[in-house]
Amino acid sequence: MIDQMIVCPHCYEEYEPTYEDTWIGDEQVDCYTGDTQIVKCDKCGKKFSIVGFETWMYETEEVEV
Numbered sequence: 001m002i003d004q005m006i007v008c009p010h011c012y013e014e015y016e017p018t019y020e021d022t023w024i025g026d027e028q029v030d031c032y033t034g035d036t037q038i039v040k041c042d043k044c045g046k047k048f049s050i051v052g053f054e055t056w057m058y059e060t061e062e063v064e065v
Contacts, residue, residue, distance in 0.1 A: 006031070009060050011044035017052070024050075038063055 006015040006024065015024055017031035025040035031052050040047050047063040 006050055007060055008041040008044060008046070009048050009062050010046040011041060013041055013043040 006017055006022070006029070007013070008015075015022060015029075017029075019032070022029045022031050025042055027037075027039050029037060029039060029050065033052055035051070037050050038047055039050060049061050049063050051059045
């Protein structure tokens with residue numbers, strides 16, 4: 001799923017990306033890196049991965065734990 005918002009692919013909870021203060025679960029997210037980050041959704045508690053792009057778009061995928 002690619003979107004301008006960070007969207008949990010399990011429950012579709014949306015997170016607005018910011019430069020400094022984006023938190024998903026207990027982790028601060030670096031929204032402007034091309035690195036893959038694994039986070040845990042505040043709403044459903046499931047993990048997913050996030051990859052940021054220079055175009056301010058985000059790709060998220062389900063993660064099996």
